[in-house]
Amino acid sequence: MKKQIVKILTELRPEFDFSQEGLDFIEEGMLDSFDMVNLVNDLDSTFGISIDGVDILPENFATVEAIEQLLKKNGAK
């Protein structure tokens, strides 16, 4: 799942290296709120889910681990 997440992030913002550990994507300015919208659409279609709107908060997109947790919470396998 982590590999797929990194792939989606890289397609969205190819100028950044999302595989680097210890980065906070939001604090580092790698993702803004409009990126999150596109990211949610990509994650929804890739994993066949619909991420709950109340979960679309910056902290849930700050790291690959946070995104993985978000996906699992919303039914991704």
Add this chain to the structure above:
Amino acid sequence: MDFVFKNKRISGILTILPKKAIKFEDEIENYSFSPAKSMKLKLAMGYKEHRIAELGQTSVDFAIYGLKYLFDNGLLNKDDIDALLFVGQSPDYIMPPSSNIIQGHFGIKEDCFCLDISQGCAGFEIGLIQAFMLLDQPAVKKVVLLNAEVLSPRTSRRDRNSWPLIGDAAAVTIVEECEGGNTIYANVKMDGTGAFALNIPAGGFRMPSTPETAVMEQDSAGNFRSKDNLVMQGDDVFNFVQREVPPMIEHLYEQSGIDRNNVDWYMFHQPNKFMLNKLADKLGVSREKMPANIVENFGNASGVTVPTCISYNLGNKLCNSEMQLCMAGFGVGLTWSSVMMKVGNLIFNEIIEF
């Protein structure tokens, strides 16, 4: 706050749109973002084109144009109007009220209750509830609800948060008493602690417009706007809608006893397609039942999006049949409101251009 009404109906809806349509692609250069990124946003949010009023056209002009069309075509008799409600946040003047100006323009009788309501995104639902309350009075048989918004002159064209989605429009909805009508269920909630999530800082008495308030400033996301312009805290509004609207609709099901599967259409306010799709998924209703094509084709004209959605998607079908509609508006205030009612056998349900 819950409301129940009986023996009232909507008998006609007319939507008035500006003729001028501007495509999203034609404005990409205004924004401080790469065209590729803006195009991705277009797809996600459903921005195709929006209708913008000509310079000098106001919300009152649109309302007057719509009413004149109805009078000229014999669809409404001005002597039958017992109340005139004007709902919007872009009035011609701080004083007098827009509803009085419109009453005077047409020479509508003095026994007419004119009222301006300062509401935006939930303005259709708030206006309907006010109309139903007035119709509980024996003296009031017919209410004309005018939703009108021309906010484009107060929105920065270099603000990607607001400009791509903004639209100008008006709607005239006739609300009247009837016998044996179905019960109407409605609710309203408000939270003034979030009042500034959507606001125009300057131009009122608190901060009058001056040359200083007209100076363009860049925000942290790269958008340019002045204090005379609309400010939309998009993230806050999105979170508020996702948090508050689904429970409101669940409550409306309980309140009305109407199962979600028995609702023919969900006619919701349309800030963007992404937000609506998330609401549909959360409520467990198909996205087809909750059209998201108004912001895409015409833009978001605050309280006018719901009547536009009804006119555009149902048109004449609603003149020959009756459907169960669940309507909802949410936004500035913060205000969120919903109405569950049967709508049908309308005298008119159409869109005209001004």
